[in-house]
Amino acid sequence: MAAMLGVIMIARLIAMYQGSRTMLIFLVIIFLAVNIACAVLVAIGLKYMGAAEEGILSGMHMCGHGFYGDVQLLFSMVWMLNTVWEVLALCLSVWIAVKHFRDLRHLGPSTGSTIGDCFRVLIQSHVLYFAG
Template sequence: MTYVSNDPSWWPEINWYILFSYWIVVAGVVVVYDWVLTLGQEIELIWRQRWSLMTVLYLTIRYMGILYSVINVLKTMPSVSLTDAVSIIMYSAVSWINTALTAMLGVIMVARLHAMYKGSRTMLMILVIIFLAVNIACVVMAAMALNDTVAEEFILSGVYMCGYGDDGNEQLLFSMVWILNTVWEVLALCLSVWIAVKHFRGIRRFGPSTGSTIGDCFRVLIQSHVLYFAR
């Protein structure tokens, strides 16, 4: 149902929405501009090389990010009229793209940590179990939240806006999704810092006798990551 009003009391919300839409457009333009600038390098270094799982993940994340930006721009443009059905479809699309991108970035993080821990199967199993538990829970809660979400079109002083509400605990569910993803990110960060500190201690302990330096450490880490992702 469309709500129409010319009440001046809505002007602060209208001004905020217009400013917000400008920022969304700027962000979308930056994403597309970056894609155009790096398209040649992408074709040369990615498309024409031997493909791997990481190649697929990289390209999927890259182009889903562009799609995410485009949908966000269309969804927030104050001059575009969207029906309630179209609004909820776009809102759901943005939410599911965000969920999928988070999961794919998690896969990359698992692969990086697996490489940092020298291919430890035990660490891989722990990471996979935690990753699956977090992401399955996030998908279930996101589905429950989106199922309760309703959209309504507002036309306020000639400005088109989409309002979203819920009949249940949408905010609580999305907050839980955010908390779980944050816990996963913090865990990954702690594991990365731990193995890096452990490696640096080894370099400092045996550095004088072997001639190794911190620069050598970074070089080995980079080479191991490159070789791992090239497989």
């Protein structure tokens, strides 16, 4: 699921950067590095995760997992790497949005209204994604 959202994010950023091949290569390399690192960390973490335990407390069944070593640290690293990817994507989208709106302001209100409207809708949906 996260990989699918990452691919959608790359497609949106490439659209915002008007099909820049350099930006595409940069984003794909970063995306693959983050996802491969996360997959390796999760695999290592699952290897050292203990068996599930069930406890009964006052008639209620409670489930828990036992962890060996620093498994929770590995899972936190996965979360941090995904956060770094999201923050990078947010910064790139804000940067191009600010640059685009400066260009539109210098061109004047009559030119680029159709492109500006499309770009504005793309940015608004992008910001809604990050807000969610």
